[in-house]
Amino acid sequence: MERKISLSVIKADVGGFVGHSAMHDDLIETAKKRLSDEKKKGTIVDFHVTACGDDLELIMTHNQGENSEEIHRLAWDIFEKCTEVAKHLKLYGAGQDLIADAFSGNIKGMGPGVAEMEFEERISEPIIIFMADKTSAGAWNLPLYKMLADPFNTPGLIITTSMHAGFRFEVHDVKERKRIIFDTPEEIYDLLVFIGATGRYMIKAVYTKDGDIAAVTSTERLALIAGKYVGKDDPVCIVRGQGSFPAIGEILEPFTMPHIVEGWMRGSHYGPLMPVPVNRSTPSRFDGPPRVISLGFQLADGKLVGPRDMFDDPGFDESRKMCNILADQLRRHGPFEPHRLPMEEMEYTTLPYVMDKLQGRWQEIPN
Numbered sequence: 001m002e003r004k005i006s007l008s009v010i011k012a013d014v015g016g017f018v019g020h021s022a023m024h025d026d027l028i029e030t031a032k033k034r035l036s037d038e039k040k041k042g043t044i045v046d047f048h049v050t051a052c053g054d055d056l057e058l059i060m061t062h063n064q065g066e067n068s069e070e071i072h073r074l075a076w077d078i079f080e081k082c083t084e085v086a087k088h089l090k091l092y093g094a095g096q097d098l099i100a101d102a103f104s105g106n107i108k109g110m111g112p113g114v115a116e117m118e119f120e121e122r123i124s125e126p127i128i129i130f131m132a133d134k135t136s137a138g139a140w141n142l143p144l145y146k147m148l149a150d151p152f153n154t155p156g157l158i159i160t161t162s163m164h165a166g167f168r169f170e171v172h173d174v175k176e177r178k179r180i181i182f183d184t185p186e187e188i189y190d191l192l193v194f195i196g197a198t199g200r201y202m203i204k205a206v207y208t209k210d211g212d213i214a215a216v217t218s219t220e221r222l223a224l225i226a227g228k229y230v231g232k233d234d235p236v237c238i239v240r241g242q243g244s245f246p247a248i249g250e251i252l253e254p255f256t257m258p259h260i261v262e263g264w265m266r267g268s269h270y271g272p273l274m275p276v277p278v279n280r281s282t283p284s285r286f287d288g289p290p291r292v293i294s295l296g297f298q299l300a301d302g303k304l305v306g307p308r309d310m311f312d313d314p315g316f317d318e319s320r321k322m323c324n325i326l327a328d329q330l331r332r333h334g335p336f337e338p339h340r341l342p343m344e345e346m347e348y349t350t351l352p353y354v355m356d357k358l359q360g361r362w363q364e365i366p367n
């Protein structure tokens with residue numbers, strides 16, 4: 001039997017340069033150095049380090065399966081080391097996402113975002129890794145639905161026998177910590193009841209009907225972990241491409257419609273998600289607009305051949321232009337909904353502290 005390969009993408013914001021807008025090279029270099037040592041030791045097979053906005057993204061292949069203590073500890077150690085570098089440079093928000101005091105076996109629930117999958121590497125294994133900044137974990141619901149369940153996006157669902165059976169979606173209720181599985185296309189209406197509410201229900205993973213992993217996301221919600229607003233989740237997502245999975249172009253196509261996500265300034269606003277090359281993932285206008293990057297790799301016995309910067313394509317120019325038009329229109333609303341998040345979502349920002357101050361000033365309305 002083929003040996004399985006594991007792919008882990010683990011990310012954290014451990015200090016921004018300047019403010020929350022981007023990543024300092026020293027942090028990337030620190031992470032690369034440690035991962036290069038671990039590759040020599042054989043802990044990991046291969047790695048790639050990048051940044052999306054102010055988030056440090058560790059992409060690792062290894063043979064240790066999902067939830068490996070050794071791999072999670074390695075990521076945690078790197079984030080701690082990078083926090084030291086960030087503190088030395090007085091970067092902004094050093095160590096921001098390291099909510100737990102110390103590592104305790106599994107990095108999930110400690111602040112960083114995690115997406116991992118284990119699979120048998122095919123004869124050719126194209127994968128796309130999406131990484132976002134200034135938005136929350138639910139941002140992948142709409143694009144994943146489009147790429148894996150919507151024939152208007154993915155003609156392969158109709159045309160190709162290998163995809164015609166549809167896919168199986170695992171959805172998490174992150175508030176109640178419950179999960180449910182939906183089969184598509186049979187249950188798309190039931191699926192959409194939940195995944196349309198992106199603040200609570202998140203697509204965690206998608207499988208073929210034969211049980212092969214197609215996509216996985218990070219669903220960590222920082223505010224729920226910390227019990228208060230500490231920054232946005234800035235999630236990641238891995239998708240396998242071609243063959244019995246969508247073609248690379250079908251995987252990227254949903255991002256041509258800049259959908260509106262929560263995040264942006266102070267994690268408190270709706271804004272369009274802009275697909276950009278890695279070197280443009282530097283949200284500055286009103287701390288945004290929210291960004292998404294996508295790196296493509298071919299796996300070769302676990303080696304990450306690549307990356308190709310998939311949104312570095314004039315084919316996405318119009319989407320970026322549309323993002324700026326939508327961004328202008330939303331910005332004109334200033335502090336009004338629907339630019340600002342609805343009250344229920346504002347509970348997970350710093351607004352409640354201001355509201356507390358005014359508690360005693362509210363009076364009954366006389367009849």
Ligand code: F6R
Nearest residue numbers: 020134231232264265266267287
């Ligand atoms: C949003 C984000 C920024 C900050 C804003 C205020 O995810 O990171 O918009 O919320 O720059 O930052 P603080 O509160 O750190 O001064």
Ligand code: MG
Nearest residue numbers: 013016020054
């Ligand atoms: Mg930050």
Ligand code: MG
Nearest residue numbers: 054055133234
């Ligand atoms: Mg960030």
